[in-house]
Every structure is written in structure tokens, then in C-alpha cells.
Amino acid sequence: MLTSHSSFYRRFSGICLLVVGALNLLNIMLGTMPAPTKVALLVVWLVVVVGFLMWASASIASGVYVDALICNRRKKNMIALSFDDGPDEATPQILDMLKEHQAKASFFIIGKKIAANKEVVLRMIAEGHTVGHHSWSHSPRFPLKSSKEIRKEIVCAQSTLEVLSGQKHSWFRPPYGVTNPMIANALKGLGLKVAGWSIRSLDTKDEAADVVYKRVVSRIKGGDIVLLHDTSANILPLLERLLISIAERKMECVSIDSLVEK
Structure with a gap:
């Protein structure tokens, strides 16, 4: 959807x-x-x-306030790994690992981090990953802001990303996955698609990579969107195990753009 x-x-x-x-x-x-x-x-x-x-x-x-893409069960042999809160120190290594495994993913980056990570963002795009944004600040107050303030954050992050890339970017993921009437109103007329997820890895909790890995693979099915974070302390060992497991299941890691293609 x-x-x-x-x-x-x-x-x-x-x-x-x-x-x-x-x-x-x-x-x-x-x-x-x-x-x-x-x-x-x-x-x-x-x-x-x-x-x-x-x-x-x-x-x-x-789906009460905002329609979001959660999964696409028609794509039985595809999994969409998605990364929030970057770019971060680990992001270049994440990109290296994805390239090594011939996998694509989706990145929802924080607008205020773009200026200091231009090369990394451009690399994401050049290597065929979907790049959307995750608001300008990812403030804990984001869901409590007025529609006007929320819209300003969204537009600022969107324009910063598009000026850098010279391309149109159509995906947005709300901070914390929270939606409400203010966020719905702020999105009106912007032409953005909202990305959710069907599997929340909880990888930012203080848990071993093995715990998070087992949580994800025990639930994963074709068409799932998996929520991960560039900022997770265990993201690299976790990602490598996930990529191997997905390949063993004869599934393909794709971008969200590919997941929604007919």
C-alpha cells in the first residue's frame, strides 16, 4: 500500500x-x-x-493517519533491508558489505547529517540504493510539533537531499514511525511516499547481534521490510549474518523502489 x-x-x-x-x-x-x-x-x-x-x-x-508501505507480499523472493538515522561511521562499511553480497537496500537519512557526509550519500545513490529521508533533525519532539514545523523539517531535508543529488527523491520515513494528524497534514501536497516496516529488529537496544539476528530471521518472509539502523553498535556483524541467511533462503535483497515495482 x-x-x-x-x-x-x-x-x-x-x-x-x-x-x-x-x-x-x-x-x-x-x-x-x-x-x-x-x-x-x-x-x-x-x-x-x-x-x-x-x-x-x-x-x-x-494506516489510521498516514498510508505507508509496510511490505509487499506479492514479492515472495524479495526482502527490503532499510537503514535509519545515518549517515554514520559504519555507513561506508555497510555499503561495502552490501556491494560484496550484491545486495541493494534503502537508507532513510537525517537531513542535518547530509552536509558532512555528501560523498557517502552520493555513493548510496550511485550504487543503486533507495535514498529517502528521516526528517531534518530526528528530534524526540518531532511528533509533538505543529504541522507547520513538521512540514519545514520535511521540506528542508528533502530539498537538501535533492540539491546534492540533482534527482527527485520520493520516500520519507517518520521519526520513530510515529504518525498523527499534524504529520498527515504536513505531508499534504508534497507528493511523498511513506515507508514503514513489517519487521522491527530493535537493533538499537543493548543486545548482542545474535539476539537481534534470531529475532529477525525467525519472522522474515518474502516481501518484508526490515528496520535496521546505521547507528547500531552491532550493525556490521548483524548485517553480514542477515545477508548470508537471506541468500541461503534463495531470496534477494532489494531496495524499496524495487519492492514496489509491478
């Missing part, structure tokens, strides 16, 4: 109508109940609604 920001308002309006309708129905049902019971049930209902909205925001796969 590819991004379609114009559908956000229809979805969000539908959610609002559903919530209002459910509240009215609940009010009718509670009409004859004692006041304490009404309050208790309303609190439960509110907790459920808030919980749903929090899940919808935290899970990029929910």
Missing part, C-alpha cells in the same frame, strides 16, 4: 463520526443506570478510545 495523504481527512472524519456515534449510543444505553455506574463506564469507554488513538499513532502499520 502506497501513501495517499488525501484520504486522511476522510478517514479521520470517519473516526470522529464513529466516536461521536458510539458516545451517543453509550449515553442512551446508560440512561437508566445509577450515576456512579455511568461515570465508571464512561471512563472505561474513554480509556479504550484514547488507547486506540495512541496505538494508531505509535504503529505506522495502522
Whole structure:
């Protein structure tokens, strides 16, 4: 599923109508109940609604606020490895390893890191990898910013990348995979496609490469998008084992652009 920001308002309006309708129905049902019971049930209902909205925001796969590419099960012999938060010290070695294994990948780079890593970014592009961005700052506050502030971050990272490469880049991955109405509104009209993932490796946790490796390979299927990070302490030994395992399964590591090709 590819991004379609114009559908956000229809979805969000539908959610609002559903919530209002459910509240009215609940009010009718509670009409004859004692006041304490009404309050208790309303609190439960509110907790459920808030919980749903929090899940919808935290899970990029929910599709409630933004449509994102999560996987493509039609590509049964393909896996898309993706790397966030670079470029970093390990990125050139990641590129070396991908080249050695004749594998392609996707990189979602932080805009403010581009100027200091121009050669690495240009190498990503020259070697056939998909290059998108991950906002300008990857600030922990990114999901809490206004639509105007979020849009400024997205546009700044996008323009910096495109000025460097001289090419159009169409992929964006929200920091932390968080989506909400502000992010959806900020993306409106920019023509960007949003990339999510179907397997979160959790490689930035303080765990041995073997633990992360087993977590990924126990779940991996054709068409998956795997979330990794250039900044992970164990990314190089982890990546080498993943590339070998994927090849042994007669699968091909491709870029996200290749994963969505018909």
C-alpha cells in the first residue's frame, strides 16, 4: 500500500463520526443506570478510545493517519533491508558489505547529517540504493510539533537531499514511525511516499547481534521490510549474518523502489 495523504481527512472524519456515534449510543444505553455506574463506564469507554488513538499513532502499520508501505507480499523472493538515522561511521562499511553480497537496500537519512557526509550519500545513490529521508533533525519532539514545523523539517531535508543529488527523491520515513494528524497534514501536497516496516529488529537496544539476528530471521518472509539502523553498535556483524541467511533462503535483497515495482 502506497501513501495517499488525501484520504486522511476522510478517514479521520470517519473516526470522529464513529466516536461521536458510539458516545451517543453509550449515553442512551446508560440512561437508566445509577450515576456512579455511568461515570465508571464512561471512563472505561474513554480509556479504550484514547488507547486506540495512541496505538494508531505509535504503529505506522495502522494506516489510521498516514498510508505507508509496510511490505509487499506479492514479492515472495524479495526482502527490503532499510537503514535509519545515518549517515554514520559504519555507513561506508555497510555499503561495502552490501556491494560484496550484491545486495541493494534503502537508507532513510537525517537531513542535518547530509552536509558532512555528501560523498557517502552520493555513493548510496550511485550504487543503486533507495535514498529517502528521516526528517531534518530526528528530534524526540518531532511528533509533538505543529504541522507547520513538521512540514519545514520535511521540506528542508528533502530539498537538501535533492540539491546534492540533482534527482527527485520520493520516500520519507517518520521519526520513530510515529504518525498523527499534524504529520498527515504536513505531508499534504508534497507528493511523498511513506515507508514503514513489517519487521522491527530493535537493533538499537543493548543486545548482542545474535539476539537481534534470531529475532529477525525467525519472522522474515518474502516481501518484508526490515528496520535496521546505521547507528547500531552491532550493525556490521548483524548485517553480514542477515545477508548470508537471506541468500541461503534463495531470496534477494532489494531496495524499496524495487519492492514496489509491478
